[in-house]
Amino acid sequence: MATAVVDQADKRQSPLSDAVVVRFAGDSGDGMxxxxxxxxxxSALAGxxxxxxxxxxxxxxxxxxxxxxxxxxxxxxxxxxxxxxxxAPDVLVAMNPAALKTNVPQLKQGGLIIADEGEFxxxxxxKAKYDANPLDDGSLAKWQLLKLNISQLTMDAVKPFGLGNKxxxxxxxxxxxxxxxxxxxxxxxxxxxxxNAKFAKAPDLAAANVAALNAGHAYGETxxxxxxxxxxxxxPAPVAPGLYRTLTGAEGIALGLxxxxxxxxxxxxxxGYPITPASAILHHLSRLKEYDVTTFQAEDEIAxxxxxxxxxxxxxxxxxxxxxxxxALKGEAMGLAIMTELPLVIVxxxxxxxxxxxxxxxxxxxxxxxxxxxxGDAPMPVVAARSPGxxxxxxxxxxxxxxxxxxxxxxxxxxxxxNAAEPWAVPDLTTYEAFPVEFLTEAPxxxxxxxxxxxxxxxxxVKPGTPGLLHRIGGIEKELDTGHINYAPENHQAMTxxxxxxxDGIKVPDQVVELxxxxxxxxxxxxxxTFGPIHQAVRRKRAEGLDVSHVHIRHxxxxxxxxxxxxxxxxxxxxxxxxxxxxxxxxxxxxxxxAKPVNKVSGQPFTIAxxxxxxxxxxx
Amino acid sequence: MNEMTTIxxxxxxxxxxxxxxxxxxxxxxxxxxxxxxxxTMPEIGTAPENTVFISGIGCSSRFPYYMETYGFHTIHGxxxxxxxxxxxxxxxxxxxxxxxxxxxxxxxxxxxxxxIRRNLDxxxxxxxxxxxxxxxxxxSPTSRVGTTSxxxxxxxxxxxxxxxxxxxxxxxxxVARGFDVSKELPNVxxxxxxxxxxxxxxxxxxxxxxxxxxxxxxAAPKGAEDRQLWLKQGEPMIYAKGTKGIALDAEALHxxxxxxxxxxxxxxxxxxxxxxxxxxxxMLVEMRFGEFPMALGVLYDDPRPTFEADVVRxxxxxxxxxxxxxxxxxxxGQTWTVTEGGPEL
Numbered sequence: 001m002a003t004a005v006v007d008q009a010d011k012r013q014s015p016l017s018d019a020v021v022v023r024f025a026g027d028s029g030d031g032m033x034x035x036x037x038x039x040x041x042x043s044a045l046a047g048x049x050x051x052x053x054x055x056x057x058x059x060x061x062x063x064x065x066x067x068x069x070x071x072x073x074x075x076x077x078x079x080x081x082x083x084x085x086x087x088a089p090d091v092l093v094a095m096n097p098a099a100l101k102t103n104v105p106q107l108k109q110g111g112l113i114i115a116d117e118g119e120f121x122x123x124x125x126x127k128a129k130y131d132a133n134p135l136d137d138g139s140l141a142k143w144q145l146l147k148l149n150i151s152q153l154t155m156d157a158v159k160p161f162g163l164g165n166k167x168x169x170x171x172x173x174x175x176x177x178x179x180x181x182x183x184x185x186x187x188x189x190x191x192x193x194x195x196n197a198k199f200a201k202a203p204d205l206a207a208a209n210v211a212a213l214n215a216g217h218a219y220g221e222t223x224x225x226x227x228x229x230x231x232x233x234x235x236p237a238p239v240a241p242g243l244y245r246t247l248t249g250a251e252g253i254a255l256g257l258x259x260x261x262x263x264x265x266x267x268x269x270x271x272g273y274p275i276t277p278a279s280a281i282l283h284h285l286s287r288l289k290e291y292d293v294t295t296f297q298a299e300d301e302i303a304x305x306x307x308x309x310x311x312x313x314x315x316x317x318x319x320x321x322x323x324x325x326x327x328a329l330k331g332e333a334m335g336l337a338i339m340t341e342l343p344l345v346i347v348x349x350x351x352x353x354x355x356x357x358x359x360x361x362x363x364x365x366x367x368x369x370x371x372x373x374x375x376g377d378a379p380m381p382v383v384a385a386r387s388p389g390x391x392x393x394x395x396x397x398x399x400x401x402x403x404x405x406x407x408x409x410x411x412x413x414x415x416x417x418x419n420a421a422e423p424w425a426v427p428d429l430t431t432y433e434a435f436p437v438e439f440l441t442e443a444p445x446x447x448x449x450x451x452x453x454x455x456x457x458x459x460x461x462v463k464p465g466t467p468g469l470l471h472r473i474g475g476i477e478k479e480l481d482t483g484h485i486n487y488a489p490e491n492h493q494a495m496t497x498x499x500x501x502x503x504d505g506i507k508v509p510d511q512v513v514e515l516x517x518x519x520x521x522x523x524x525x526x527x528x529x530t531f532g533p534i535h536q537a538v539r540r541k542r543a544e545g546l547d548v549s550h551v552h553i554r555h556x557x558x559x560x561x562x563x564x565x566x567x568x569x570x571x572x573x574x575x576x577x578x579x580x581x582x583x584x585x586x587x588x589x590x591x592x593x594x595a596k597p598v599n600k601v602s603g604q605p606f607t608i609a610x611x612x613x614x615x616x617x618x619x620x
Numbered sequence: 621m622n623e624m625t626t627i628x629x630x631x632x633x634x635x636x637x638x639x640x641x642x643x644x645x646x647x648x649x650x651x652x653x654x655x656x657x658x659x660t661m662p663e664i665g666t667a668p669e670n671t672v673f674i675s676g677i678g679c680s681s682r683f684p685y686y687m688e689t690y691g692f693h694t695i696h697g698x699x700x701x702x703x704x705x706x707x708x709x710x711x712x713x714x715x716x717x718x719x720x721x722x723x724x725x726x727x728x729x730x731x732x733x734x735x736i737r738r739n740l741d742x743x744x745x746x747x748x749x750x751x752x753x754x755x756x757x758x759x760s761p762t763s764r765v766g767t768t769s770x771x772x773x774x775x776x777x778x779x780x781x782x783x784x785x786x787x788x789x790x791x792x793x794x795v796a797r798g799f800d801v802s803k804e805l806p807n808v809x810x811x812x813x814x815x816x817x818x819x820x821x822x823x824x825x826x827x828x829x830x831x832x833x834x835x836x837x838x839a840a841p842k843g844a845e846d847r848q849l850w851l852k853q854g855e856p857m858i859y860a861k862g863t864k865g866i867a868l869d870a871e872a873l874h875x876x877x878x879x880x881x882x883x884x885x886x887x888x889x890x891x892x893x894x895x896x897x898x899x900x901x902x903m904l905v906e907m908r909f910g911e912f913p914m915a916l917g918v919l920y921d922d923p924r925p926t927f928e929a930d931v932v933r934x935x936x937x938x939x940x941x942x943x944x945x946x947x948x949x950x951x952x953g954q955t956w957t958v959t960e961g962g963p964e965l
Binding site for chain 1: 638640667668669670672674677684685687688689690691692693694695696698700701702703704705706707708709710712713730731733734931934935938939942943944946947949950951952953954955956957958959960
């Protein structure tokens, strides 16, 4: 979903005629993520809009050929705005029986299966728990089947380069990619350039991979007339002119945090601990030292956030990042950051829960944890990203709130956004308003008050090392103004009220309607990565003439000031979420609106069709 | 090494006292430690504004409120993690961690270990009173076997941790011991401060309410010279007014006590304290009191490059020759331009 795609929303007739969904599926070791990534780039260069969905197992090297070891990459590309990675694939590339078995049920009826029959041997069939070879027994009759011995064809193509069997077979994914490039009328040269650069130190490997790519492409050309293989050209999408790149959510967060720190004129300190799917943010940031970024891989999740708070105390922008189980461990330290009123950004890349849950699958089930999940009355702002590009903007917003209000801020993203890629119009940083931090360096008139406040109820930020402003902070209740320890009943009441009022008073932009109108029969209210399917479903239903609008909330806490009135302007409010109804509860609580939940917790994103069905049901 | 600015200033004890009422129990050993620290700071010659005391939770962790410096009373067991972020963000600060046997070895044992192995430049004062004071007297990870407490009415059964041995095992480059009312404590603190890197100091502290006089066996003034071995760099390990000493049983590879006749410690085989001898340090921290005197003072001191200096150096090297142009970073990797005529590389 390109942020700059010209919205042709309601003009659209047949929603899928100009878009194609391809799913590459194979064994964990087959290089499907790489194949998908390169095909994505080729789609970008062809001018298509696209969205991707990498779907891979939690196991690092699952036993070969097993059902749980299947790794898949889905891409939806088209000549108009693409909002999701697509409901049902049009084309399934299955590199082995397990990949076929786990992915073919989702394939559109009449869709094309391209299967590597070289891998459909007795051993692999048994591992995939097939009694008979599905390529031969007619069980795939409702789809078009193209069986090729990709393994053998690849071996033949790379023979001149003298690779070992194992290395030769590793070129299979390039052969497959070559065929896919031919199918969609794509230029091979950028891929050839990329292979030559990637294997610059091993020219034989480069040449073999290029040969495999070319062979796959040539196979398409020569086989076209004989079978179900047809070449299909997808026109470029009408995209606004500008400079584009592909962006994953993890990249969006990392770049946004760096941009936010620069806009605040602060060095950044990132304390992290490895956890799926959040680690990618640590990896990206650890390579950006020249941007005044210090990264610290701590001994655990608690140390990660505590070190970030320590850095904020020293005058840096402290940032920590994790996923649900790690966020749970950080809870006590978040309370301390709230009590000591220090800026901090906590990124939560949500995954399926509870407990270890589904580490590599997506979910939105940490909203309660973000808004409410601490001991005591511990209010904290929460910002949620809807897409990789939006993650960049949300990271800047989280930094802004953190430093302008001296508060920890939770930034929510999820496994889907973290790994998915989309084309991104590179923003012009000079258009962003800076919000430079001013540290207190000398006592103001009337004396220094560590817990004195400005009009936003923000307390001053003083760096240790500053003469004349020595003071002590901590987690015990603070006295008004002085910050000394104070257990008095009226003081605790007053401080609790101030902490609440400060967060309630954070200025967030008014809620806009993404698609449709203010007021009407039905509002579909979403947050986070459900943006794509909701947007596309509302677009389609509006094209059919239904009175439905899409509202998508970025500021989960505090909520936009106009949201209550906006929601009350619709007859019905529906909240699709990848949880059992968490935003729904918050909206009901805040506005007494009869928000109806639509829930999915399968570890997979909503399909457009599911949201469409819910809209139809609501408007019956 | 990164550029270290040493901010020196002449101060007096008064400059290090806050206006806050000290709230430990009357007679608590913490008072003596507080005074020893406040007395030591002017001698060290650093500036209060450049000094940060960081603590966790427990009686000992109230310490920062009473020091006229910057101070951060954090959460239970995590002070080393806050200190790590603080010091990485500003390596010029003089950081002191105040912790206890429960805070630093039970709930926060993990962080203590990692801070020590990373060798962050700071002083870690672990007040060991062998009991949980603030929660009203439960046994702690350093309590002796058989300690009766509200949570162990029939006596504790688990074997205690040995703080100095723990620290050395974690890779500490400085390990020292002292006790609350000892006149030697300021000297131990000064040595710890002079050591660049993580300096671990176990300070035996008398909890007069829940574990009164548990260290009297070696800390009582009367007969102290027979039960305390104050280690001094380059000097023989003798005690009991020079009548006893520590020697090495080279065959069994352990230390032993020997009688020194007429002051001839050489003849008795008494060894000379070398603070850089890690093997002997391992034996000293394991030396069982009773059979041996209590080893006090600087047991081990052999600096290595500090964590924050290495991080700063690596960050600098990684940034060298690169410009921090974020706009060009956003454009990094494969990009394409969309014009009216369509996309191109």
